[in-house]
Amino acid sequence: MTPPRAPDPPAEALDGLVVLHVEDDPNDVFFVAHAFGKIAPAVQLRRVSDGEEAVRYLRGEAPYDDRAASPAPMLVLMDVKLPKRNGLEVLEWMRAEPALASLPVVVLSSSTEPSDIARAYALGANAYVAKRSDLRELIELVRGITAYAALAATAEAIPPRSTR
């Protein structure tokens, strides 16, 4: 029996996709935005620079209460080391919020410590990837993230429960 096919190429499935990038380093913000612009210009990339802002954005609280200007994301791309509230704390909060418990979260971190990785998965991260210094690698990674976001937006993905 031939298994059913998934939706076709990500390029055709990216219109209207919203990705929230939570990052305080302006260089990383620039490179990620560049990669999205290159690979998936149709994706609406929104950015906040600390953990508390991320929580406000996800809750739809001011100044993010206008969902036309600050649409709810289909995927969160988040650093771990963030001011005010770190990425893992935000992740833990998200997984406890029924409306956000299944929102895909890709952790993009400079730490490759197994304990950090294990902790992120235990808190319910969908994927944990290392920050890239090679732009071509970053572009390929963003290609994968947009493909995953497209599948997730069509209910292909059910993010994991926290295993904590």
Place this chain on the structure above:
Amino acid sequence: MTLTWERATAGAHWMQLYETSDDLARSVTAFMSEALHRGDGTVVIATTEHGRAFAEALAAAGFDVPALTAAHRYTWRDAAELLPMLLVDDQPDPGRFDALVGRVVTQALDASTSGRVTAYGELVDLLWRQGRLDAALRLEALWDERIKQLPLSLMCGYGMPLLSPQLDGEALTQAAACHSHAGLAHDRGRLEQAVERALVIVLGAPMADALRPLILGTLHPSPLGNVERTILWLQRNLPARCGAVLEEARRSYREAV
């Protein structure tokens, strides 16, 4: 990581995933042959069926197993018999582990000509099969203490159908994280091709191509190889598609035999 016995240095703690006893016997025999050629003392803690299969395979490879056994260069213990004696309140007990396993390992070390011990164990496999992950992880920790103290390399067999929808990915991840290396008794190349082909068939080539850098770039707190990590990634993130990918991969893997 592909299992290469030359790299099985003292201190290595291998997780060996296997599906069939034949695959396992090939892997363990290669592991033990290398160790015996090197002059290591060797210890096998396996079920009767596996212990016999390993001894027969070693004999077929030219080793005089009775002579090696008499010289304490090769020691077999029945895992099924040993396991209940290691447990106190259903958990592996450090004192009993010392008495029942530690002593055998030390004896093998004394008998070695290389100053090293190589061991294969499936006590953890028995616990794993009973769904007692917590006890299996405690036992792994006891082995780890021995590995830190002695010039010991250890292979732990885990019977696990990787392409099965019943695979417990979270448990596999936790068990794998206890090891320094992970190997597959399967034909890794064929398995990788089967999973890759299945991804393309189920998701379509553009989607599979696009996802690949994310899947392979996803870090894992364990030494599992790309194919195992791909399966775990799909199970975690695309459960609605994972079953179809595994089914297609199983078919493709079997066809390639």
